[in-house]
Amino acid sequence: MIFEPGGMATGIGSMPQHDPADALDMIKKYLPEIPHWPQLPQRGREEHFVNQFLKPLVKTGLLVDDGNKTFFDTTKDDWDSRLTEFYTTYLAAEEGDLAALNEFALPVEAAAGFYAFLEDLQKGAGDARMLKGHVVGPISAAFQVKDERGRFAYYDEQLRDLVVKSIASSAAWQGTKLGRFGLPVLIFIDDPALGIYGQSSYITVTREMILEDFSTISQAIHGTGALAGAHSCDAIDWSLLFEAELEVVSFDAYNYFSSLIPFIPSLKSFLSRGGALAWGLIPTTNGRAMDEDADSLLGILDGEWSELTGRGIDRDTLLKQCLITPACGTGLLDPASAERIYQLASQVSQRMRSGKGIR
Numbered sequence: 408m409i410f411e412p413g414g415m416a417t418g419i420g421s422m423p424q425h426d427p428a429d430a431l432d433m434i435k436k437y438l439p440e441i442p443h444w445p446q447l448p449q450r451g452r453e454e455h456f457v458n459q460f461l462k463p464l465v466k467t468g469l470l471v472d473d474g475n476k477t478f479f480d481t482t483k484d485d486w487d488s489r490l491t492e493f494y495t496t497y498l499a500a501e502e503g504d505l506a507a508l509n510e511f512a513l514p515v516e517a518a519a520g521f522y523a524f525l526e527d528l529q530k531g532a533g534d535a536r537m538l539k540g541h542v543v544g545p546i547s548a549a550f551q552v553k554d555e556r557g558r559f560a561y562y563d564e565q566l567r568d569l570v571v572k573s574i575a576s577s578a579a580w581q582g583t584k585l586g587r588f589g590l591p592v593l594i595f596i597d598d599p600a601l602g603i604y605g606q607s608s609y610i611t612v613t614r615e616m617i618l619e620d621f622s623t624i625s626q627a628i629h630g631t632g633a634l635a636g637a638h639s640c641d642a643i644d645w646s647l648l649f650e651a652e653l654e655v656v657s658f659d660a661y662n663y664f665s666s667l668i669p670f671i672p673s674l675k676s677f678l679s680r681g682g683a684l685a686w687g688l689i690p691t692t693n694g695r696a697m698d699e700d701a702d703s704l705l706g707i708l709d710g711e712w713s714e715l716t717g718r719g720i721d722r723d724t725l726l727k728q729c730l731i732t733p734a735c736g737t738g739l740l741d742p743a744s745a746e747r748i749y750q751l752a753s754q755v756s757q758r759m760r761s762g763k764g765i766r
Contacts, residue, residue, distance in 0.1 A: 409681030416756035417441035421738025427523035444524035544598020582631030642666035657685035
């Protein structure tokens with residue numbers, strides 16, 4: 408399929424508010440067409456990016472959470488039985504058992520923003536044309552937790568599989584929940600740690616492993632009828648995501664546009680398959696958003712699109728297959744800065760779509 412959002416704006420996920428209602432008010436004000444549920448890390452450890460999506464593994468007893476850190480303990484006497492229980496539940500969920508799928512739900516105490524989003528949608532979707540969710544990426548998650556020996560979970564085939572399948576099931580649960588409102592759903596796999604690929608310290612992390620992990624999660628998303636996207640806010644090997652089973656690739660267009668250039672052939676193939684780019688044009692670091700306005704940001708985007716058209720990519724395709732977003736999440740900022748960023752995303756999107764932006 409060809410995904411043509413035509414410059415609509417959305418967010419990445421994290422926001423600085425403590426009260427979900429405040430976050431939702433800001434989302435509805437500035438991103439009404441593709442609202443997202445707000446992850447609220449400043450509420451505490453439970454709502455931190457990785458912790459949210461590891462809760463199903465904690466619930467099964469496979470992952471230990473001692474209040475300071477989470478880790479796998481494969482030496483526990485009941486490890487094998489708990490492993491069997493996990494895969495039994497996973498396979499049942501994959502076959503469409505909703506009770507099994509609900510075992511991978513985000514806990515209320517770890518995702519206040521998600522449940523507030525659902526409650527708000529039950530009152531009406533307003534101007535929404537699509538709903539957006541997100542999950543942690545497999546690289547970020549499996550390099551966040553270790554086993555009992557202090558070894559990263561990603562290096563253990565079994566532990567990596569547990570992490571990936573748990574995320575995939577959580578994504579499917581989200582897609583199912585959001586899909587009940589009768590609107591298209593887009594779920595991002597947010598994986599800032601993708602930047603480790605190709606580094607000498609992580610030479611055993613292969614391209615095939617990453618593509619396999621993303622395939623497992625994207626297939627789970629697609630199984631619910633939702634679209635799958637991926638976000639990384641670093642200069643990475645973008646061909647990984649362009650070649651994955653994704654409809655959207657989200658990147659920091661403000662700081663790392665040049666990192667796309669070596670991967671123009673893969674980008675062309677991605678766009679020709681109908682994929683869309685989410686242009687993270689609104690800066691989220693160092694207070695830079697306060698120094699920019701819609702005109703200056705559209706000027707940056709115009710220059711970037713000129714670079715791509717000069718390399719054989721059609722400008723109309725870029726416009727049709729385009730989302731506008733912040734460069735990254737805003738969860739660690741103050742609310743005023745986050746609001747400025749969302750305001751700019753809205754203004755840039757509106758200017759583009761009114762024909763007063765870039766052509």
